[in-house]
Amino acid sequence: VIPGWFSEISPMWPGEAHSLKMEKILFQGKSDYQNVMVFQSSTYGKVLVLDGVIQLTERDECAYQEMITHLPLCSIPNPKKVLVIGGGDGGVLREVARHASVEKIDICEIDKMVVDVSKQFFPDIAVGFEDPRVTLTVGDGVAFLKDVPEGTYDAVIVDSSDPIGPAQELFEKPFFASVAKALRPGGVVCTQAESIWLHMHIIEDIVANCRQIFKGSVNYAWTTVPTYPSGMIGFMLCSTEGPLVDFKHPVNPLSENDSQQSRPLKFYNSEIHTAAFCLPSFAKRKIGSK
Numbered sequence: 001v002i003p004g005w006f007s008e009i010s011p012m013w014p015g016e017a018h019s020l021k022m023e024k025i026l027f028q029g030k031s032d033y034q035n036v037m038v039f040q041s042s043t044y045g046k047v048l049v050l051d052g053v054i055q056l057t058e059r060d061e062c063a064y065q066e067m068i069t070h071l072p073l074c075s076i077p078n079p080k081k082v083l084v085i086g087g088g089d090g091g092v093l094r095e096v097a098r099h100a101s102v103e104k105i106d107i108c109e110i111d112k113m114v115v116d117v118s119k120q121f122f123p124d125i126a127v128g129f130e131d132p133r134v135t136l137t138v139g140d141g142v143a144f145l146k147d148v149p150e151g152t153y154d155a156v157i158v159d160s161s162d163p164i165g166p167a168q169e170l171f172e173k174p175f176f177a178s179v180a181k182a183l184r185p186g187g188v189v190c191t192q193a194e195s196i197w198l199h200m201h202i203i204e205d206i207v208a209n210c211r212q213i214f215k216g217s218v219n220y221a222w223t224t225v226p227t228y229p230s231g232m233i234g235f236m237l238c239s240t241e242g243p244l245v246d247f248k249h250p251v252n253p254l255s256e257n258d259s260q261q262s263r264p265l266k267f268y269n270s271e272i273h274t275a276a277f278c279l280p281s282f283a284k285r286k287i288g289s290k
């Protein structure tokens with residue numbers, strides 16, 4: 001261990017560890033589900049860490065929050081009701097709120113400590129909770145979805161951590177089936193879907209499960225996040241049977257310089273939306289779609 005440096009050692013990326021120079025630890029706690037830590041880094045702003053794994057930094061969270069939100073919401077004409085599973089930092093809520101067509105935003109986050117810590121240390125991310133359309137449920141997303149009437153949502157966003165830890169069930173078939181039931185015909189889901197450099201086997205399983213359950217489109221897309229190991233993270237975008245969804249050509253554009261927005265988009269735009277679905281050959285062979 002190098003004094004003054006945080007190294008992200010995890011079984012999720014054996015044999016490698018991304019490190020960030022650390023100025024000061026701002027919070028350390030243990031919730032009912034995981035260890036929670038916040039530190040001030042030297043060059044990436046404040047950093048949120050769960051069980052030793054970097055969830056977000058102030059400097060590059062935009063790449064993840066904007067893409068996981070706008071890839072699905074810009075792919076359907078008029079999203080009205082949106083569900084977020086996970087996402088307790090509030091960043092996805094902040095991005096969903098940019099869509100004027102949205103009338104209702106439900107969020108189900110299992111760990112209240114993540115919400116409280118985000119509000120205290122990441123106000124520009126937790127700002128998402130202030131939108132009047134938002135209803136927060138603190139609980140297990142699997143149980144939440146069991147009580148959702150069929151066809152309730154236009155879009156579901158699963159902003160989870162990784163299969164090692166409290167989010168494990170969010171990567172399994174029964175959960176995907178409950179998401180499909182909660183979506184209207186032609187509805188869309190976008191999930192955090194790991195890295196093609198590190199987790200190809202996990203992704204192949206996810207793609208196989210999604211292709212069985214979602215009878216519309218199933219596409220993998222990705223973004224670059226400098227503070228995530230392998231510098232990238234991917235998303236699984238699926239649509240249910242019904243009006244065809246072409247994820248690669250957004251029908252509901254968000255103007256990147258929308259003057260109404262107090263904060264313009266930092267990362268997402270319609271070109272990068274389309275580019276996000278382009279895969280390197282090694283990945284195309286394994287998880288590409290026709």
Ligand SMILES: NCCCCCc1nc2ccccc2[nH]1
Pocket residue numbers: 053054055159160161162192194195198228229230232233
């Ligand atoms: N909202 C949490 C996003 C995921 C944070 C943890 C994490 N960091 C990763 C780096 C590479 C691949 C998968 C990863 N999962």
